Amino acid sequence: MTVSNEDMSSTPPVPGNILLFEALMYASLGVDALSAAFTDYSETDLTAVDKLTTAAFIGVFVWLVGLAARRRKPWARAILLAALIVSTVFVVALFLQDGLRGRVAIEILSLGLGVTGMYCSFTGDARGWFGIRQGGDRRG
Numbered sequence: 001m002t003v004s005n006e007d008m009s010s011t012p013p014v015p016g017n018i019l020l021f022e023a024l025m026y027a028s029l030g031v032d033a034l035s036a037a038f039t040d041y042s043e044t045d046l047t048a049v050d051k052l053t054t055a056a057f058i059g060v061f062v063w064l065v066g067l068a069a070r071r072r073k074p075w076a077r078a079i080l081l082a083a084l085i086v087s088t089v090f091v092v093a094l095f096l097q098d099g100l101r102g103r104v105a106i107e108i109l110s111l112g113l114g115v116t117g118m119y120c121s122f123t124g125d126a127r128g129w130f131g132i133r134q135g136g137d138r139r140g
Contacts (some may be wrong), residue, residue, distance in 0.1 A: 102116030
């Protein structure tokens, strides 16, 4: 069985900035998952439902990253951007309340990875990946 060049060209290669976006977002979510896994819940008022909700959110964000990076869904990237903005507000409030302690430092690390990944999804060779031209017009 042979594969023609026409079959190979139907799926464009994933741009480098999108690969960086994907890797950095997964790293950010990995930091969040590890942080949640090693949190001492006996010191907080969190219940098993709260732990399950955290795991579900991480799972949904992993799914959204895959949709944005591999399936070229701009709405998934928009949801991730909105979540990153909300997360930034949360981390700033946490920093102002607690200062730079272990938990806050981990949140800042995760946020930094997410912001850098999101930046990559809007710049360089990632432009046009989501089928949006300059000026907001969609390619048809």
